[in-house]
Amino acid sequence: MSSPIYKANSTPPPSDLPRPPSQSVPRHVLYSQHVASVLQIPELKADALIHGFSTMELGSVGLTHAKDPEAVRESRRRFAASLYLDPDTLTVAGAVHGAQVARVDTPTESIQGVDALITDRPGVALFATYADCYPIVLWDPKHHAAGLVHAGWRGTEAHVATAALAAMGKEFGTQPEDVKAGIGPGICGNCYEVGAEVAERFDPAFVKRSSGARYLLDLAAANTAQLNAAGVSDVFNLDLCTKESEALPSHRRDPDGTRFGAIVALR
Numbered sequence: 001m002s003s004p005i006y007k008a009n010s011t012p013p014p015s016d017l018p019r020p021p022s023q024s025v026p027r028h029v030l031y032s033q034h035v036a037s038v039l040q041i042p043e044l045k046a047d048a049l050i051h052g053f054s055t056m057e058l059g060s061v062g063l064t065h066a067k068d069p070e071a072v073r074e075s076r077r078r079f080a081a082s083l084y085l086d087p088d089t090l091t092v093a094g095a096v097h098g099a100q101v102a103r104v105d106t107p108t109e110s111i112q113g114v115d116a117l118i119t120d121r122p123g124v125a126l127f128a129t130y131a132d133c134y135p136i137v138l139w140d141p142k143h144h145a146a147g148l149v150h151a152g153w154r155g156t157e158a159h160v161a162t163a164a165l166a167a168m169g170k171e172f173g174t175q176p177e178d179v180k181a182g183i184g185p186g187i188c189g190n191c192y193e194v195g196a197e198v199a200e201r202f203d204p205a206f207v208k209r210s211s212g213a214r215y216l217l218d219l220a221a222a223n224t225a226q227l228n229a230a231g232v233s234d235v236f237n238l239d240l241c242t243k244e245s246e247a248l249p250s251h252r253r254d255p256d257g258t259r260f261g262a263i264v265a266l267r
């Protein structure tokens with residue numbers, strides 16, 4: 001990606017990135033060295049929905065392999081605060097690359113074994129961590145409900161995004177045609193090399209040949225197609241590759257446990 005907002009020491013970020021609601025919040029809360037600390041999908045910006053993806057400006061938010069867990073907790077707090085959320089409301093999806101979905105009614109430190117969280121309550125900040133896997137935001141303005149999905153190849157194969165959509169339908173009455181979906185940063189279809197044993201699990205439309213016996217898998221396209229097939233026509237892709245952007249951690253580039261985060265919350 002060549003957009004200046006992802007590069008250090010470049011031009012200031014464009015005006016459609018997250019901004020303080022008033023002049024009372026200093027600008028450096030959101031920006032440092034002209035790299036946005038939180039990215040958003042423009043089409044999902046709405047008064048009732050809060051969402052964002054952290055960049056390395058905030059540091060790693062992944063606890064599992066953290067050398068300094070307290071620094072990670074501080075990064076999580078800063079991430080929440082930069083979206084004007086109480087850090088104590090973060091509810092973490094303890095993702096396992098499956099398709100289980102949890103409904104969250106009150107803040108819970110961590111919910112293990114789920115790759116999607118859904119809620120219709122303000123005061124709950126859905127949270128998950130990523131490094132090449134895709135965060136997917138689901139927003140139902142009609143029923144004031146939202147979801148956050150963690151989708152790598154296993155979750156995508158298991159249709160985790162549409163599992164979350166179905167759970168929102170069951171719990172909140174969400175209809176797919178009312179949903180706006182957003183696909184955040186993840187490893188792109190030109191960078192995500194997989195073997196035949198993974199490639200063959202996906203529709204050939206999302207796979208292309210790489211060198212030798214390797215293939216390139218487009219997880220964003222696969223998830224978009226799954227959501228489209230389920231009746232969600234509004235799928236907005238940030239189109240930002242983790243492996244290609246130094247502002248984001250990539251497991252394929254640096255398998256050191258560094259993670260970015262995604263937050264979804266309702267006002």
Ligand SMILES: [Zn+2]
Nearest residue numbers: 188191241244
């Ligand atoms: Zn890429």
